[in-house]
Amino acid sequence: MTMLKKDYPATGDTLYIGTAANGLRIRVLPKKGFSGFYAVFATDYGGTYRRFRLDGRVHDTPAGVAHYLEHKMFDLPDGDNALTLLTRNGADPNAFTSSDVTCYYFHCTRLFEENLRMLLHFVSTPYFTAETVQKEQGIIGQEIHMGEDNPGNANYYQLLKMLYRHHPIREKVIGTVESIAEITAETLYACHAAFYTPKNMVLCVAGDVDPERIQAIAEEELPQEEKPVPEVLFGEAEDLLPAEQRRVLNMPVASPQFLIGAKLQPAEKGSALFRQQLTASLSMRLLAGPSSPFYNRLYSSGLLNRSFDADADFSTGVGTVILGGESRDPEAVLKALEEEVARIGREGLDGVLFERARRAGIGSALRSMEDFDDVCVSLALDEFDGFCYLDYPAVMASIEKRDCEAFLAEALQPERLALSVVKAGKE
Amino acid sequence: MELSRVEIRQGVWLTHLREDKFKTACFSVNLLSQLSRETASMNALIPFVLRRGTTGYPDMEALNARFEELYGTVIEPAVRRIGEVQCCGFYASFPEDDFLPSGESVLGDALGLTLEMLLSPRTRGGLFLPAYVDSERENLLDLIASRVNNKRAYAVTRCLEEMCCFEDFAVSRYGDEESCRSINYKKLSRHYKTLLQEAPIELFYCGRAPLSRVRQMLNALLATLPRGEINTDIGTDIRMNALEEQPRYTEEEMDVAQANLVIGWRLGECMEDPDFPALYVFNEMYGGSTSSRLFLNVREKLSLCYYASSILDVRKGLLLVSSGIQEKNYDTAKDEIFAQLEALRQGEITEEDLETAKASVISDLHSVPDTQGALESFFLAQAVTGADYGPRELAELVSEVTADRVRAIARSVECDQIYLLKALPPSEEGAEAAEPEEAVPEEGDKA
Structure with a gap:
């Protein structure tokens, strides 16, 4: 089957789009003149996908299975390890698990087709024994402890717990030492069978390659039959108010770190969701970005420093606005933010500022397209959300000032905001 | 280019x-x-x-x-x-x-x-x-x-x-x-x-x-740039030897869940005329990648850690290994880290190990021209150290590295310092307050 070719003149890219007979979606971004190749094989399965319905039965799984599975996928039945095999070929393989996706990827400068076959092969070949599953607990246990000592990570999960009442986004993707102790080889086989079907996956490649070859290789290496995709159950929809508005965690950090967050009502998957995501991002830039009056006023007064950032995070079924950084007085930052949102509500956004921010988007779009891993991972993730990352400049151009004003007025009302702080010492 | x-x-x-x-x-x-x-x-x-x-x-x-x-x-x-x-x-x-x-x-x-x-x-x-x-x-x-x-x-x-x-x-x-x-x-x-x-x-x-x-x-x-006498006396002092006969040991306590072990070596006399290609291959083989000895043994075989990796500073002549471990595994982890170095010293290097490490270093070097940030860092370092070859030329040299040259590096290094960051001793009073919030219990059928 021939792939569809689509040109994106704003960034000078061409994307090849295909779907294999088994339902696997394939995206190829040819890049002339580069010596590296990058491939990511992603499944629409992450840390929050704990309860799902398949073949009429509801399954409940412990926290941390998606990530645990990711670790164990590299083991092959003949005692080999895919990480070792790929590295032996000079490739640089790795994987990550987020709240709503698991990605396996490699970068290499030679033997690309061989490496691609290996990637497709090991991700579609589950092999777990009681012994190998048990052994991984020590490694992941240490990864959990490493996360516990990371103040940014601790703060992020504290904020999510404050915002969300029951959505599984509250729980760490990696799970806990207790929850991963419940994971068995059977758990891993069941979740692999449910979520690692080609129809639930995307393969994305960048490099100096022939797109049709990629599709041919994928069809050769993967199971032919199309299997059903599970329905993930996240429970009833959350309301938009935080469960809790203030919390402080004590950890050894130099300056207090803060996160201000608010829940969003995510749009339906597809172009509406993409537009919402870009609107949220642009609105946050206008409210609190590098050239905003808010950021510069607080920076000058010493309330914020260069660690400050403001953006929106979307995962399946949830959207969260997050602003954060270091500050000696997080409460004062929150108060100033509420005042700024109120002021914009009264006066509207500055038109010049708005045009400038959109213009800056041209540079950021080009910059993000330079990075093979960024582009490929974004293409895969966005595919699961029903849109195409390369439409970024076009969608961005369609957003108007009043969209951003409406977003800020709605999403950032004081009763919607939660403030999570990590600081040294006891309360 | x-x-x-x-x-x-x-x-x-x-x-x-x-x-x-x-x-x-x-x-x-x-x-x-x-x-x-x-x-x-x-x-x-x-x-x-x-x-x-x-x-x-x-x-x-x-x-x-x-x-x-x-x-x-x-x-x-x-x-x-x-x-x-x-x-x-x-x-x-x-x-x-x-x-x-x-x-x-x-x-x-x-x-x-x-x-x-x-x-x-x-x-x-x-x-x-x-x-x-x-x-x-x-x-x-x-x-x-x-x-x-x-x-x-x-x-x-x-x-x-x-x-x-x-x-x-x-x-x-x-x-x-x-x-x-x-x-x-x-x-x-x-x-x-x-x-x-x-x-x-x-x-x-x-x-x-x-x-x-x-x-x-x-x-x-740059017409308005004021220039005087340029300070050209800038460089790096390389010490070949450890300060004391036995590695020094330092430990520090902090409120942490995981202990961090770091071991530092001087690269030693090989820095008199540094064999850069062999240094990169040695590091890759010892702890620089997922096919390295440290990854395969300290992590995969003994399950002691999530990471155990080595880093090299070829300008200063240093080798460091860092690993996040449980404090009770300190001796086991440390012994294994030294044992893996000893294996390289003894020349336990298969043709396959060598080729894997070389392929990995070469691939990294071939990737440098693909990103501007990597190009900038590479050429700034070259300028600072007065070297004039590019990443491709260096990759050529790496392809010629032999097991003997790697072993020579392993034999040259001298351990100088061991550092351990560990958890505070449990205090009777503080124990309850320091307890993290309880894990949410899991319920329902397990898949």
Whole structure:
């Protein structure tokens, strides 16, 4: 089957789009003149996908299975390890698990087709024994402890717990030492069978390659039959108010770190969701970005420093606005933010500022397209959300000032905001 | 890729890389100086103060607005150290003109603004504004203090500090708290003027504009750069041997869930005439990748950790291994880390191990020309150390490395320092308050 070719003149890219007979979606971004190749094989399965319905039965799984599975996928039945095999070929393989996706990827400068076959092969070949599953607990246990000592990570999960009442986004993707102790080889086989079907996956490649070859290789290496995709159950929809508005965690950090967050009502998957995501991002830039009056006023007064950032995070079924950084007085930052949102509500956004921010988007779009891993991972993730990352400049151009004003007025009302702080010492 | 290196003014060198495959271009300017406790914080602070405002764009809001007008140009402070050479300045990234609305061009404006930030700061009476210096000094103090936030990096830094306690290398790229605290606007203004006159300057450009055009622009923009006698006595002191016969041991306690073990070696006599290709292959084989001995044994075989990896500083002649472990496994982990080094010393290197490590190093080097950031770092390091080969030439040399050359490196290294960051002893009173919140119980059928 021939792939569809689509040109994106704003960034000078061409994307090849295909779907294999088994339902696997394939995206190829040819890049002339580069010596590296990058491939990511992603499944629409992450840390929050704990309860799902398949073949009429509801399954409940412990926290941390998606990530645990990711670790164990590299083991092959003949005692080999895919990480070792790929590295032996000079490739640089790795994987990550987020709240709503698991990605396996490699970068290499030679033997690309061989490496691609290996990637497709090991991700579609589950092999777990009681012994190998048990052994991984020590490694992941240490990864959990490493996360516990990371103040940014601790703060992020504290904020999510404050915002969300029951959505599984509250729980760490990696799970806990207790929850991963419940994971068995059977758990891993069941979740692999449910979520690692080609129809639930995307393969994305960048490099100096022939797109049709990629599709041919994928069809050769993967199971032919199309299997059903599970329905993930996240429970009833959350309301938009935080469960809790203030919390402080004590950890050894130099300056207090803060996160201000608010829940969003995510749009339906597809172009509406993409537009919402870009609107949220642009609105946050206008409210609190590098050239905003808010950021510069607080920076000058010493309330914020260069660690400050403001953006929106979307995962399946949830959207969260997050602003954060270091500050000696997080409460004062929150108060100033509420005042700024109120002021914009009264006066509207500055038109010049708005045009400038959109213009800056041209540079950021080009910059993000330079990075093979960024582009490929974004293409895969966005595919699961029903849109195409390369439409970024076009969608961005369609957003108007009043969209951003409406977003800020709605999403950032004081009763919607939660403030999570990590600081040294006891309360 | 077309590489040129030219001296455009006294002690001002431009590395120019003509490359058409990127959508953005990059430009960096770096002032080089000897890393020292007395000046490191001042050198580091300068680009942050300069980032606050220029004669044309008097505050950060105006500068950031200008960046946006220039289609999302980004110009940020870059503070690095390469061996014991401190490099301070700016790194700029901006869209290639071909992707802008027709007739638009940002190349000249982006280069111009970067050098305006370097050469024409907002001043009063010829001195930096006290408010800018004070606020950036406080930010830098916070940045220096924030090293404690990342436990793994903190442990590595602390090991280096202990290991190199009599050397400039113990000073971080941002300097230390004490010398930073003593900076004021007068002192910093004087230091800035001296630095502009004396520091060797490394410029780097990578993009579609030919050398002649970039050179012409830079000549005009650098016309006002005051130059005096250039300080060429800048370099790295390499100590071959460990300080004491037995490795020194330092431990520190902190409120942490995971202990961090760091072990430091001097690369030893092999640094007299460093075999760089073999050094890279040795590191890859020992702990530099997922097929390394440390990864396969300390992590995969013994399940002692999530990470156990080695890093090399070939400029300073150091090898470090860092691993996050449970404190009770300290001896097992340490013994295994030494045992794996011993295996390399004994020449336990199969043809397959060697080829795997070489392929991995070669692939990394071949990837350098694919990203501008990697190109810039590579060529800045080459310029600082006076080396003139590119990543492809280095990759060629790596392909010739033999097992004997790797073994020679393993035999040359000398352990100098062991550092352990460990948890506070449990206190009766504190135990309950320090307890993290309870895990949410899991229910329902397990799949």
